[in-house]
Amino acid sequence: MAVLKPQDAQYKTKEDICTHLGDEYAQFMGAIVPPIFQNSLFLKPTPKNGIKDSGFVYTRVSNPTVDVAERKIAALEGAQAAACFSSGMAAISAAILHFVRKDSHVIAPHTIYGPTRTFLTKYLADKFGVTVTFVHGSDVEEIRQALRPNTSLIYLESPSSLVMYMQDLKAIADLAKEHGVGTAIDNTYATPLHQNPLEYGIDLVCHTASKYMGGHSDIVAGVVAGSKERIESICQQERELLGACMDPHQAWLLLRGLRTLPVRLKVHGESGLTVAKWLEQQPQVKQVFYPGLDSHPQKDLVDKYLRGTNGLISFVYNGSPEQAREFVYSLKMFQFGVSWGGFESLVVMPTVGMSEEEAGSLGMPANLIRIHVGLENVDSLIADLKQAFEESEKVK
């Protein structure tokens, strides 16, 4: 884990943190980029070996390259400390395990990321008797009603990554504190540039860094940020014992991604808004889900919490599942694949072919298509969507 150092306070803006925090030139022989410490152990000093104590012992516990990534992300989230993990799911499961005990009760919005849902409802439920109440999440009274004496965590994801539903972070954090309940959030959609949940009293912020933070679709990585006390506890228990530490090379690639995060996100956000507005005008589109649109069903929460948006958009195809599939398979620039947040445009169809009930139980409408607007030219992307809609029209 890394706790922010006094010298980190010199970087006052998100851009300066992204580009330079941790560039300790004197310590790293003038290297413009901090090096990869690709070693498992660090020798300890003896009276004879001339080695100074660096504070590092073993890479599962801490490593200088990982340390720089953790300090950068802690500073971006306004946290005292952060801990990097081998994946987003490793970070999220560690944050959940920090709060739950045997027979704990957890409250979560029904739109959370699928494997997080499975971790709660299958793994923790079957092995440790954890119970979960799913809520819509936008009404704090619904969450108050769901509280039980054994509730130990309110887990949030705002906006969610399939239909971009939001929760009222401040109201929920206040409610949780009133009842001595912990709070954690998956903040991946917003990134630390567009929303900092700790500001509103949320206890732990999780990210998959496999998306915009990495930005190049070449790493799987995760991070948890929060108070020094909580991050220390997570590192000594969940990270050190379960062992899902970040590899130094992964940390180095993450640092490379973070340096350009503000400029990449600006383009994703601008192109995302252009595409979302265009989609709203198309006869093949029934409804668009995008926080940057005035039509977002929770516009009040978007205005209250989000400082910007990105390239992730979903929409309901206005036609048959066969036509929706033809649209997806006819795309040429949007590749068919599950992730998002990289340089490239992608498409998936989470509920195409499902009944409304089936999709509804996952918090989504049927016939939902999700696209990620990458860094390609936005007119080329719109032309691609247009030709694929035309192809889909040919299916009867």
Ligand SMILES: Cc1ncc(COP(=O)(O)O)c(C=O)c1O
């Ligand atoms: C919103 C969200 N949270 C968490 C994850 C899990 O991250 P990872 O794949 O790095 O384990 C994903 C991955 O797609 C995601 O989209």
